[in-house]
Amino acid sequence: NNPIIQSWRVRAGSDLLSGAATIAVEKVFLAEVTPASPKDNDIALVKLRSPVHDSDSTKPICLPYFDEELVPGTPLWVIGWGYTEEHGKLSERLQQAEVELIDGQSCNLAAYHGDVTDRMLCAGLPQGGVDTCQGDSGGPLLYSGGHWQVVGIVSWGQGCGTPSTPGVYTSVRAYLDWIYAV
Incomplete structure (x- = not known):
């Protein structure tokens, strides 16, 4: 009965x-966050008080x-x-952008000096210009291979759309055992 959580709402x-x-x-x-890797485990599951019904606008x-x-x-x-830009303001309309998966080793070498673990994904464009930004944290990184999947969760990064500095995402696949156990 946390009073803060009692005031939270999910929009759909x-x-x-x-x-x-x-x-x-x-x-x-x-x-559970561990001191050895404080940026790992940036994931939560939210149980709603009532179901979200499948409709034209909610799937x-x-x-x-x-595997x-x-x-x-x-x-x-x-x-x-x-x-929609660094130091900007929240968007009133939902934004979407296409990015590409960047291998973790390249991501670490280029920008993050070993902070990206095997429980994270990097995504963006090498030339920059497209990325998540402040206010997007917790949002989905989606893959459309055959059917839509949420493969990542917006977690952290440096700047917004900065060249050679991709966004870092929690890898949902790395937490499937935890998700199914909850």
Whole structure:
């Protein structure tokens, strides 16, 4: 009965921030953060008080397969209401952008000096210009191979769309055992 969680709402069913239906949050499940790797485990599951009904504007999405590993260069999609430019303001309309998977080793060497672990994904464009930004955290990184899957969760990065500095995402596949155990 956390009073803060009692006030939380999830929005669904509209691409306008102000037009979406709100659904109360019942409970939040957090992955345990360890001091050895504080940027790992940036994932939570939210249990809603009432179901989200399938409609023209609201559809379920699949989790990734345990054994399907995406290769660098795979096209992915990000969506969110975050800033459309660094130090900007939140978008009233849901934004979408195509990015590509970048291998973790290249991501670490280019920008993050070993902070990217095997429980994370990097995505962006080498030339920059397209990325998630402030306000997008917790949003999905999507893959459309055969059917839509949420493969990542917006986690952290440096700047917004900066060349050679991709966004870093929690790898949903790395947490499938935890997700199914909750």
